[in-house]
Amino acid sequence: MQQYQTILFDLDGTLTDSAPGILNSVRYACRKLELPLPEEAVLRRFLGPPLPASFQEYLHLDEAGTRRAVEAFREYYPAKGIFENEVYPGIPALLAALKGAGRRVVMATSKPEVFARRIMEHFSLEGYFDAICGATIDERRTDKGDVIAYALETAGVTDLRHTVMVGDREHDVKGAARNGLPCIGALYGYGSAAELHAAGAVALAGTVADLHAMLLQV
Secondary structure, eight states, X not given: OXXXXXXXXXXXXXXXXXXXXXXXXXXXXXXXXXXXXXXXHHHGGGSSSOHHHHHHHHHOOOHHHHHHHHHHHHHHTTTTGGGSOEEOTTHHHHHHHHHHTTOEEEEEEEEEHXXXXXXXXXXXXXXXXXXXXXXXXXXXXOSHXXXXXXXXXXXXXXXXXXXXXXXXXXXXXXXXXXXXXXXEEETTSSSOHHHHHHHTOSEEESSHHHHHHHHHTO
């Protein structure tokens, strides 16, 4: 595999297992707004994609209903859900090895940037990143392609030939492609091999150890 000098990482399902906090926040929003609680398989589709799009697609809400659902989600998430979260084993060592090898490490997440920063600070991982980039809290920037474009600009990345995205869902792969980047699929996250292959992932990492070997060629 090509040696990449700049690596863009997704957050949820790639660096941390944030499923408990996200799903509990969705459940809270449904209870508060008296919406039918989706089955577990549908709930898990909220893991990864931009939140407003998920409420619209999976709960069939209109614009006003989506706005209320996102507001209810954010009553629970910043207070409790944000820390119902664990770093995948091996991620701190991977980030340290990348920085030790002189690589540029950037986060590109559809989670609001303010929350992404809090999570990295909570786990003492913020120092590994050259830039932590995410969505805006007002939802003006949530599309993954837009977030990746913003991350590239913020980090001053111009050499796209030696830059790669790492993410676990199809929107990571498609957002990377929109910006002329390949994407390695993090199969240990929330997406399936079929989803990631269909979206065009250049490779799949079944474990964090696999990802480490791919990025550092060890």
